[in-house]
Amino acid sequence: MKLATVGTSTITEHFIQSLKQEGSFTLDTIYSRDPHKAQVLAEKYGVPNTCSDWMTLLANPAIDVLYIATPNATHYGLARDAVLAKKHVILEKPYVSNLKEFESLHALATKNHVYVFDAIIPMHLPNYAILKSVLPRIGALRIINLAMVQRSSRLNSLYAGEEPAIFSLKQSGGALMDLGVYPISVLVGLFGAPQSVKYTCSTYTNGIDLNGAITLTYPTFIANATIAKDSTGLNFTVFGGDSGYLHLDKAPSQLMSVTLNQGGVLTELGEHQEGLSMVYEIKDFFGVLHGDRPERYTEWMALTRTVMAVMDECRHQVGLTFPADQEVLP
Numbered sequence: 347m348k349l350a351t352v353g354t355s356t357i358t359e360h361f362i363q364s365l366k367q368e369g370s371f372t373l374d375t376i377y378s379r380d381p382h383k384a385q386v387l388a389e390k391y392g393v394p395n396t397c398s399d400w401m402t403l404l405a406n407p408a409i410d411v412l413y414i415a416t417p418n419a420t421h422y423g424l425a426r427d428a429v430l431a432k433k434h435v436i437l438e439k440p441y442v443s444n445l446k447e448f449e450s451l452h453a454l455a456t457k458n459h460v461y462v463f464d465a466i467i468p469m470h471l472p473n474y475a476i477l478k479s480v481l482p483r484i485g486a487l488r489i490i491n492l493a494m495v496q497r498s499s500r501l502n503s504l505y506a507g508e509e510p511a512i513f514s515l516k517q518s519g520g521a522l523m524d525l526g527v528y529p530i531s532v533l534v535g536l537f538g539a540p541q542s543v544k545y546t547c548s549t550y551t552n553g554i555d556l557n558g559a560i561t562l563t564y565p566t567f568i569a570n571a572t573i574a575k576d577s578t579g580l581n582f583t584v585f586g587g588d589s590g591y592l593h594l595d596k597a598p599s600q601l602m603s604v605t606l607n608q609g610g611v612l613t614e615l616g617e618h619q620e621g622l623s624m625v626y627e628i629k630d631f632f633g634v635l636h637g638d639r640p641e642r643y644t645e646w647m648a649l650t651r652t653v654m655a656v657m658d659e660c661r662h663q664v665g666l667t668f669p670a671d672q673e674v675l676p
């Protein structure tokens with residue numbers, strides 16, 4: 347199955363390295379709007395073809411799958427084009443800008459008999475499955491604390507008066523969309539839709555959220571997620587129960603370990619995961635494309651739908667509106 351990458355930033359390089367390590371897809375083409383950037387990346391990773399014309403890429407019958415890693419606001423339109431060209435898509439997180447786009451894209455993909463996968467890493471990690479199975483060992487779940495704090499390398503350019511996509515309302519950026527999607531996905535994946543949601547955030551002068559606190563309330567427990575793109579801090583995930591707690595190192599995007607603490611006795615239940623954490627999602631997507639437990643796609647899409655609804659509600663509460671919210675979709 348032949349794949350082309352779209353977007354040439356660091357995450358695409360991580361994806362290419364993961365793709366090569368995992369070994370199932372054939373990386374055929376590097377696409378960039380800039381032919382030189384495509385050439386540089388293709389040479390670096392020994393990829394046979396490059397393309398810098400979007401319509402030519404879409405019309406290429408040799409390409410089965412597009413990996414799209416571009417600014418959030420472009421996900422919907424690029425994925426839509428790909429679906430109409432009958433390409434499968436691996437779409438970077440956050441899937442799209444809002445629930446409305448999710449419903450439109452998902453319906454179109456279904457109609458065109460192609461998959462549009464949500465490249466949200468934690469749902470595919472071995473330690474996520476382990477976490478799910480060992481949660482009963484802490485007794486009644488009471489309180490969950492997750493922290494995802496990463497001072498962005500692009501923060502200084504924001505402070506200097508530029509507006510990188512990640513800090514732009516126009517590009518559907520901000521802390522919630524970039525980081526909040528991880529704890530929300532993990533929590534919705536484990537427990538389903540919450541009873542209620544609360545988002546509080548600090549915004550910059552351009553209106554974008556730089557950090558915030560997300561609270562998801564379930565009937566018998568509460569989950570608090572701290573997210574920040576303008577601060578350093580400790581990243582952790584802790585599930586607290588009445589007879590012990592589970593500590594996962596580090597952020598909810600990585601889940602590097604699953605340590606059970608019962609009365610001070612520590613037991614490591616997690617397994618060693620690959621450093622290139624995208625290998626797991628790549629393996630899962632390739633499996634579904636080849637008929638291995640395709641019902642997983644339906645489960646992943648149900649999860650993504652709820653995550654988009656939760657993020658819409660969070661944004662609504664704090665008045666974070668994207669141009670994508672006003673668009674009338676075809």
Ligand SMILES: NC(=O)c1ccc[n+]([C@@H]2O[C@H](COP(=O)([O-])OP(=O)(O)OC[C@H]3O[C@@H](n4cnc5c(N)ncnc54)[C@H](OP(=O)(O)O)[C@@H]3O)[C@@H](O)[C@H]2O)c1
Binds near residue numbers: 352353379384438440
């Ligand atoms: N899974 C993860 O761990 C992870 C990590 C980081 C980012 N991400 C996600 O990956 C996506 C990209 O993030 P990023 O920070 O790398 O973004 P970025 O640097 O702003 O843009 C990535 C690439 O998109 C292309 N691009 C930019 N504007 C475009 C447009 N209007 N139309 C088409 N292509 C455009 C550019 O490639 P060319 O100039 O070569 O065309 C650029 O190199 C985001 O959705 C982000 O959430 C995921």
